[in-house]
Amino acid sequence: MESKRRPSWIIIAIAVAAALLAGGLVFWAVRSSRAADAARAEIELMQLDMAQRELEREYQDLNDEFAQFENSRQYIKDDSLKRELSDKYEAARIQVEKLQQELKSQKRKSAAEISKLRNEIDTLRALLRHYVEEIDRLNKENEALRSENREIKERNQQLSSRVNETARQNEVLTERMTLAEKLNVTGLALQPLNKKGKNEKKVTKATQLRITFTIPQNNSTPVGEKTIYARIISPSGQLLGGGGSFDFEGGSVPCSAKKTIEYEGEEIAGVTIFWDVNTPLIAGDYTVELFADNFRLVSRSFNLK
Numbered sequence: 001m002e003s004k005r006r007p008s009w010i011i012i013a014i015a016v017a018a019a020l021l022a023g024g025l026v027f028w029a030v031r032s033s034r035a036a037d038a039a040r041a042e043i044e045l046m047q048l049d050m051a052q053r054e055l056e057r058e059y060q061d062l063n064d065e066f067a068q069f070e071n072s073r074q075y076i077k078d079d080s081l082k083r084e085l086s087d088k089y090e091a092a093r094i095q096v097e098k099l100q101q102e103l104k105s106q107k108r109k110s111a112a113e114i115s116k117l118r119n120e121i122d123t124l125r126a127l128l129r130h131y132v133e134e135i136d137r138l139n140k141e142n143e144a145l146r147s148e149n150r151e152i153k154e155r156n157q158q159l160s161s162r163v164n165e166t167a168r169q170n171e172v173l174t175e176r177m178t179l180a181e182k183l184n185v186t187g188l189a190l191q192p193l194n195k196k197g198k199n200e201k202k203v204t205k206a207t208q209l210r211i212t213f214t215i216p217q218n219n220s221t222p223v224g225e226k227t228i229y230a231r232i233i234s235p236s237g238q239l240l241g242g243g244g245s246f247d248f249e250g251g252s253v254p255c256s257a258k259k260t261i262e263y264e265g266e267e268i269a270g271v272t273i274f275w276d277v278n279t280p281l282i283a284g285d286y287t288v289e290l291f292a293d294n295f296r297l298v299s300r301s302f303n304l305k
Helices: 002-077 080-106 111-179
Strands: 186-193 210-214 223-235 245-248 250-254 259-264 269-278 285-290 295-304
Touching: 002 111, 080 111, 111 210, 186 285, 210 223, 210 259, 210 285, 223 250, 223 269, 259 269
Parallel strands: none
Antiparallel strands: 186 210, 210 269, 223 259, 223 285, 245 250, 285 295
8 A cells, every 4th residue: 555655656746846847947037038138128228328429429520520611601602501501500400419418318218219310410411511512612613713813813914014015115116206306416516716706725715605516417307497505514513694595394494505497307517506705714624515306415525725
C-alpha cells in the first residue's frame, strides 16, 4: 500500500517543481522583456537628444551665416525683396526657437517633433541659400555695372584727352598762325646823330637818335597801313619819352616815337624812326623795342659811347 502512494507523491512534486520553474521562466521572460523595452526606450531617447543637439548646432550655424550675409544687404536695392527675404527668415527662425523650447521642456521627446524641427531648419537652410544666391546675383550685376562704368570712364578720359590734345594743337596752330601774321624785323640799328644829321660818335653830343631796320617780305602778314611804335630805354632804365602811347595787351604803353608805313607784303628796306633828344644822354647800354599790331616785334640792346 505504501509502495503505491510513493509514485503519486513524486509525480506531484515534479509537477509542482515544473510549475514553479515555468513560473520563474515566465517571470524572467517578462522581466527581461521589460528591461529590453526600457533599454530600447533609453537608446531612443538618447538618439533623440543627440538629434536635437545636432539640429540646434545646425540652427546656430545657419543663424551665424545669416547674420554674416546681413552685412551684404546693402547690395539689395529692392526694398520689397529685402523685406520678403528677412520676414520669411525671421518667421522660420521664430518657429525653430519655439520648437526648441518645447523640446527642452519635455522629458519625453518624440521622433515626430524632432522631424518637425528638422523640417523647419531645412526651411531656414533653403531661405539662406536663396538669400546667398540673390546676393551673389546682385554682386555680379553690380560688378558688371562697375566694370561698365570703368570702361565708360576710361573712354571718357581717352576722349577728353583727345579733345584736350586737339584743343592744344589748335591753340598751337592758332598761335603759329597769329605769329606768322606778325611783321618781321631785321637789321635793327641805333645811331646817334648830330645837329647836321650826321653820325655822332659820342651819344652825349647827339641831338637825335635814329632807329633803322628792314621789314622782310611776309605773305602771311595782312597788308595795309601799319603803325610801328619805338621804345628807347636809357642805361638808367628810364624811357626816352615824347612819342605818346599805344594799346598793348589790354593796357596803354608809352613810347619814344612812332612811324606809319604802308605794307604790301613786299620787303621794305631802310625804315627809319627818329627820336629828338629832349633830355641829357649818358654813355651806356640802350635798349630798343619795336611794337606793331599788338605784337612785340623785336628788342635789342646797343652800347653807345
